[in-house]
Amino acid sequence: MYRYDEFDHSLVKERVEQFRGQVARRLAGDITEDEFKPIRLMNGLYLQLHAYMLRVAVPYGTLSSKQLRKLAEIARKYDRGYGHFTTRQNLQYNWPALKDVPAILDELASVEMHCIQTSGNCIRNVTSDQYAGAAKDEVEDPRIISEVIRQWSTFHPEFSFLPRKFKIAVSATEEDRAAIKVHDIGIQVVRNDKGEIGYQIYVGGGLGRTPMIGKKIGDFVPKADLLAYLEAVMRVYNMNGRRDNLYKSRIKILVHEIGAEEMQRQVEKEFAEIRKTGALNLPQDELDRIEAYFADPAFEALSDDANDLDAAIAADQGFAHWVTNNTAAHKKPGYAIVNISLKPIGGTPGDCSADQMDVVAGLAEKYSFDELRVTHEQNLTLAHVRKGNLKAVYDALKAADLATANVNLITDQIACPGLDYCNLANARSIPIAQEISNRFADMERQHDIGELKINTSGCINACGHHHVGHIGILGVDKKGVEYYQVTLGGSADENTAIGDILGPAFTEQDLPNAIEKIVKIYLDTRQDGERFIDTYRRVGIQPFKENVYEAH
């Protein structure tokens, strides 16, 4: 993975010093909370319902074992012994004291981490595929260009006060695990027929109040020109994005209002001008320097057959389920990708205790070349595990309550923090996810239902990605009572779709029964091998509308 050099270190250290001074001014009462707000928001520090919340950046979701151990240490020392992994592949601490924040930032800096680009109207921490470097059909490791973007976007002088926050995601495989079409900019790494690598650019995707799917405006941006192209998009947006209304200021609204073609025209024009100056041309030696950090680790030449996996699977039903659901094919024979579910039955999606972090850090160190990934679905991934080691990894995870074999199943839910933590929320999300998880706890039943993604948000800002859940749940407040609106058919993969509203919202008590009915209709309707989303796409919303609301 990428390692800081003296320049990267210097920037982060100076940022910590700057913020230490700012916090001291706040604690001394020299500045008011109002004056402090824009400052703390440039350092990942939010004020929530009950406490400050500190959001730590995990660039493109990659962590070393050492970094994860540090996150565990901070959770113990300065927080309540746990952290929360988010849909942005970041980690949040929910209970830090303001006076401790500079010390926490120091600790983070010691392992090349920080809270830069995790809040404010800047280009946020870039996200990517958790299978990077391990996926079979990858054009190139998407983290190479993600790191280039990280550096270019850090303290960008022109784009630190955008109309609104700005999120960029990168995918380099046909299967999209980074949800690039629901980002402000989605980048698909592609190869043209001459064998050259370049980038397809999608703009204007996003969730929130006005969900939109990104439009492709760049077909093949050459490698050396990527930053020039991104700068062109950003400049068009910075100058023309709406600033009169917070809810209309994302780039998706600009693209929607002027149209994708006009957006493309303006970007191309700006791109041509920037390109002429050559200032943003990416030198090959810098690309090579960064690429070297993401070279394959020292894989052994193995065979897919030469291990005792089959015997172990036959001997242990729990392990068999786990291998089926939580592991994925690796590009190298004899290796597998391991997904670690942070969705124990009845638990809080994405929460991870300090002890669990230490366990995962140890496993990554021992079995996966010392690094791991955070996924946008709030799980963790060990990208390179020898198949012969799967049982040992499983046993260790099981002992730490981390072996729930539910990845991509109905209890592998995304949920925002909701009204339990967030001051924007209208309704609770975590208890809803927990209730559904408990309802569908039975493993055999979950496996029978198959792939089904339920996403829950506690308000229309959609941090729980409800629009792109196969089943989406949106909490709303009606005269002081929490209600839940259900959407069906959403998807965040390469076939991105925004879910359709099922009908009137449900009370908290009625919601689990409604989910049960939806699942039953799917099971009764599905044809051979169909996943929920396949059945939905075939039959549409009508059978669900007709049957979910009928009285018993």
Next chain:
Amino acid sequence: MKLIKNGNFVEQDFVAVGADDALPDGAVIVPLERWETERDSLVTRNTPIGVKLESGQHPERIRDDLDHLSVVALDFPIYRNGRAYSYARLLRDRYGYEGEVRAVGNVLQDQFYFMVRCGFDALEVQDKITPEVFEQSVGAFTYAYQAAADDRPTVMSLRQRLAARAGEARAAQ
């Protein structure tokens, strides 16, 4: 209100006039609309003249007039509105404007660094800003990743220099 030019605290030198104000003698900064309607008489005054652009007024509108202008003042209506950063870069990088680009309006201490990097050489700041605060703010970071309107070397170019030097050292051995 204090005025900082190229890092020095200086006396106000231009009078900012509104749309209907009588024009005083000496250097003035006028709103864009006034420039557009009174351009011919303004250029005959033989005193330095500046134009102020509001956040919604693209500098393209004065591109052909830049030879006449000693100052382009760009307004920050609130600190969150960062349009003028792009305007400043266009004036410097694209239009080749070498006169003064002045930040006016809601110009906060934690933004000086960004403004200077985008090509602002004059800032109208709150009275509480001291030379120490200014120095600390613009000097917050030793290195910069991006090429911008200032002449700072980028981290990328510094790395290339280091690599070249290491190469020379190897060759010399």
